Amino acid sequence: DADVTQTPRNRITKTGKRIMLECSQTKGHDRMYWYRQDPGLGLRLIYYSFDVKDINKGEISDGYSVSRQAQAKFSLSLESAIPNQTALYFCATSDPTQGPYNEQFFGPGTRLTVL
C-alpha cells in the first residue's frame, strides 16, 4: 500500500461548490504539506503543518483552508471553487528527524477541474 494516499484522484466540480481533498499517510511523519501544480510552473505551497496543532499558510493560501485531524490526516478545502483553482494538487510529508533538509514524500495527486 502507498505511504501517502489522496482522495479523490480526480474531481470535476462547478464554480461555487465546496470541495474537500483528503490526504492520509502511514509514514508517521509530523510534517505535512499541500501543493498545487500548474503546467509550466513548479509546485507551489498552499499550506503546511508541522504537527496537529501547528498549521501555517504557504505562498498561495487565498481561497483554501486546511484541517489537520490527526498526525496521519491533512485535508484541503476549497470553500467556493473557482475555475483558476483547476490544477493538480499534491499532498506531501517529511521527517525532519532524519535530517533538516531531507526529501519530501508525495501522494499521487488529485486532479481537480472547476467548470
Added chain:
Amino acid sequence: ILNVEQSPQSLHVQEGDSTNFTCSFPSSNFYALHWYRWETAKSPEALFVMTLNGDEKKKGRISATLNTKEGYSYLYIKGSQPEDSATYLCATPTGGFKTIFGAGTRLFVKA
C-alpha cells in the same frame, strides 16, 4: 525571490541515448538540492538529496552532480530506456518551511 530553473523543458530521445538536464538555483544560503522522478499518474519520488559542493550521486544508470558555488546541478541518464520516461524535478529547501521547486524537465524515451 528564489527561483529554481530547469532546462530543457522537455526532451525527446531514442532508446539507448544518454542525456542530461540542468537545474539552476540561487547559490546563496544553500541547504540542499533534491532531485525527484515523477511518472505520470504516480507520486513524485526522490532520486537524490545532495548537500555538499562537488557531491556526485548515482543510482543505476542515473547520476547527479552538484556545484553549490555556481548554483547548478546536472542529472545524467546513461543509455536511456522507455521506462525512464518521466518528469524530473529539482528542488531546494530555503532553510525554513519552504522548498522551491523547478518546473521540471519532461523526458520522453522512444523505443
